[in-house]
Amino acid sequence: GSHTYSTPGYHQANVTVTDGESQSSATVGVEVAYAPPSGLTAAFDNLCIGDEGVLAADCDAKSWAYSRAALVAGGVTQGQPQQVPGTALRFTVPVIPAGRPDNATGNGATVVLDLPQDAKSISFIGAGTQGNQSTTGTATFSDGSTASVPIQFSDWTLGGNANGTPSYGNIIVARTAYRLQGTSRDGAQPFLFATAPYQIPAGKTLVSVTLPTQTGDPRSAGRIHVFAVANDGTPAPALATVAGKDQTASAGQALAANLGTVTGGVPGTTGYRARVQWGDGTVPQDVTIGASGAMSGTHTYAREGTYTVRVTAWDTLSSSTGSFTVTVARGGSQPAIALSASGTVSTGGAITVEGSGFAAGEQVTVSVGTDPGRTTKVAASATGKVRASVPTSGDAEPGRYAVTATGASSRTPATATVQVTERAQARTYRPRVALLTTSGPRGTSIMVDGSGFAPNETVTITFGDGLAVSTVRANGDGVISGATVSVAGAAKAGATSVTLNGATSATKVSR
Incomplete structure (x- = not known):
C-alpha cells in the first residue's frame, strides 16, 4: 500500500489481514524523513537505482539501472557528503527509500537550491541515457533576474566504452563495475558525473534552477538524470539531534x-x-x-x-x-470505587458507583458480577473521577457480587462488593367471610367471622345499603372473630348483603 505523510518523524501504521473468516493485525513503525517541498527530491520522477535479486529499477526506459551496491563500491553512498574530485564542490546524493524515484529527468520542475551565502559555483550530479545529453536550464536569482545554465551529461556508459573520455568537461564522481538488467547483472559499466561548474554571476544570489522540458520517447531520445546539486559554499554543520x-x-x-x-x-x-x-x-x-x-x-x-x-x-x-x-x-494513585446505599441493592435494581484514580478522559467499563452480566461505560473526568449507575439483572439470584471498574488505558481494575437481595413482593390479600347468623327479625344482631385481611387493619362491616354499620379491628393474623352488627328496625323483609371493607389491604368482600 501507499500513504503520504504530512510531517516527518516516527509514525505507526496498523496492518490488518483477513481471509473472510478471521483476521490478524500488526503494527509497524515508519520513520518519515523531511525533504523540502520545493527542493530537488520533490522533482524526482525516475527510478535509477536498484538492488540485484531484490529490486528492479528502470533508468533508461529499457530496464537497465544502477546497482546500489556497485555505486557504493564505486565512490558514491547515498546520504554521505562527498567531494567532486579536483574541485571545491561538495554534494550529497539523498537517501531515498528503495523503490521510490531517486532522480529528476528533464521534466521542467523548478528546484529551490538554498545555497550557502558564499557559494560561487554549482554543478549537477548525474548522467545521460541513450547517448550524451546537452540541454539548458534556467537560473533564477534573488533579484528576480534569470539566466540560462547549461546541463550537459555524458552517456552513463560512455557509449559502452568503460575507458572512454567524458564529454562537456564532465568529472567522474563514481565508476561502477556493472549495471543491472531487471534484478540481474549486466556487463556494462555505468558512471555518475559532475557537470562542468557553473559560475554564479558576481553580485548575484542564485535561488533556483528550472530544469528543461525534454520530449520524445525516452527509449530513443534519452533524458538527463539529476541525482544531486553540488556547490562550493562553506557547508553548514550537519543537522544533529x-x-x-x-x-x-x-x-x-x-x-x-x-x-x-x-x-x-x-x-x-x-x-x-x-x-x-x-x-x-x-x-x-x-x-x-x-x-x-x-x-x-x-x-x-x-x-x-x-x-x-x-x-x-x-x-x-x-x-x-x-x-x-x-x-x-505504577502510579501512586490507583483506581478505586465506592458503592452507594451501603453496597446493597434489590434484584433488578441499580447500584451507583463512584470512582477515582483513573486516567484523565479514559473510557471506564463498570460491570456487576458475572451472573447479572450488566455493564455500563462512562468517561473519566479530567481529574480521573467516574460516576455510573449500573443495573443488576432482574433474574439474578440473591447473594454477593463483584463490581469491577476497568479503564481502557490504565487497565488496572478497581473492585467492590454489592449485596443483591430478593426484591420485596407486594402481599396479596384474599379476605373470606362467614355469617354465623343468617336470618332473624328486625333488630337481630348478625354475627360475622372473617380472615385474610391485613394484620391489625380496621375493617368496616356494612349491612345492606347502610342500614347498619360497625367497625372492628382484625388481629395480628388478619382474622375477625364473632363481630356483630345489629339490623336496623327499618330494614325491609327479605334477603340482603353484608360487606366487609379492609382499610389497609383495600380489599372488599360481601356475603
Whole structure:
C-alpha cells in the first residue's frame, strides 16, 4: 500500500489481514524523513537505482539501472557528503527509500537550491541515457533576474566504452563495475558525473534552477538524470539531534521530559521544528525548542511499562532523529470505587458507583458480577473521577457480587462488593367471610367471622345499603372473630348483603 505523510518523524501504521473468516493485525513503525517541498527530491520522477535479486529499477526506459551496491563500491553512498574530485564542490546524493524515484529527468520542475551565502559555483550530479545529453536550464536569482545554465551529461556508459573520455568537461564522481538488467547483472559499466561548474554571476544570489522540458520517447531520445546539486559554499554543520537520557515516570502523572537538543543544519528564518512520538500509541506532538536548541515536552502515560521515545527535528533541508526510553512505574494513585446505599441493592435494581484514580478522559467499563452480566461505560473526568449507575439483572439470584471498574488505558481494575437481595413482593390479600347468623327479625344482631385481611387493619362491616354499620379491628393474623352488627328496625323483609371493607389491604368482600 501507499500513504503520504504530512510531517516527518516516527509514525505507526496498523496492518490488518483477513481471509473472510478471521483476521490478524500488526503494527509497524515508519520513520518519515523531511525533504523540502520545493527542493530537488520533490522533482524526482525516475527510478535509477536498484538492488540485484531484490529490486528492479528502470533508468533508461529499457530496464537497465544502477546497482546500489556497485555505486557504493564505486565512490558514491547515498546520504554521505562527498567531494567532486579536483574541485571545491561538495554534494550529497539523498537517501531515498528503495523503490521510490531517486532522480529528476528533464521534466521542467523548478528546484529551490538554498545555497550557502558564499557559494560561487554549482554543478549537477548525474548522467545521460541513450547517448550524451546537452540541454539548458534556467537560473533564477534573488533579484528576480534569470539566466540560462547549461546541463550537459555524458552517456552513463560512455557509449559502452568503460575507458572512454567524458564529454562537456564532465568529472567522474563514481565508476561502477556493472549495471543491472531487471534484478540481474549486466556487463556494462555505468558512471555518475559532475557537470562542468557553473559560475554564479558576481553580485548575484542564485535561488533556483528550472530544469528543461525534454520530449520524445525516452527509449530513443534519452533524458538527463539529476541525482544531486553540488556547490562550493562553506557547508553548514550537519543537522544533529541528540536525544535526552533515559527517564522515569509514574502512570497517571505528567512527565516534563528533556527530549534532547538539536544543532547544526540550516534552521532558516523560522528556526527548527521537531515532533515527538511518545511510544505509547498516542498521536505525535510538536516539541518546544529553546533558543539553544534544547527540546522539551510534557506527556502523561496511562499505564506502567517501558516506552521508546523518538524525537525528530528538521531544518530547511533535512531531518534527524534520536531516541531514548522512559520507564513508567505504577502510579501512586490507583483506581478505586465506592458503592452507594451501603453496597446493597434489590434484584433488578441499580447500584451507583463512584470512582477515582483513573486516567484523565479514559473510557471506564463498570460491570456487576458475572451472573447479572450488566455493564455500563462512562468517561473519566479530567481529574480521573467516574460516576455510573449500573443495573443488576432482574433474574439474578440473591447473594454477593463483584463490581469491577476497568479503564481502557490504565487497565488496572478497581473492585467492590454489592449485596443483591430478593426484591420485596407486594402481599396479596384474599379476605373470606362467614355469617354465623343468617336470618332473624328486625333488630337481630348478625354475627360475622372473617380472615385474610391485613394484620391489625380496621375493617368496616356494612349491612345492606347502610342500614347498619360497625367497625372492628382484625388481629395480628388478619382474622375477625364473632363481630356483630345489629339490623336496623327499618330494614325491609327479605334477603340482603353484608360487606366487609379492609382499610389497609383495600380489599372488599360481601356475603
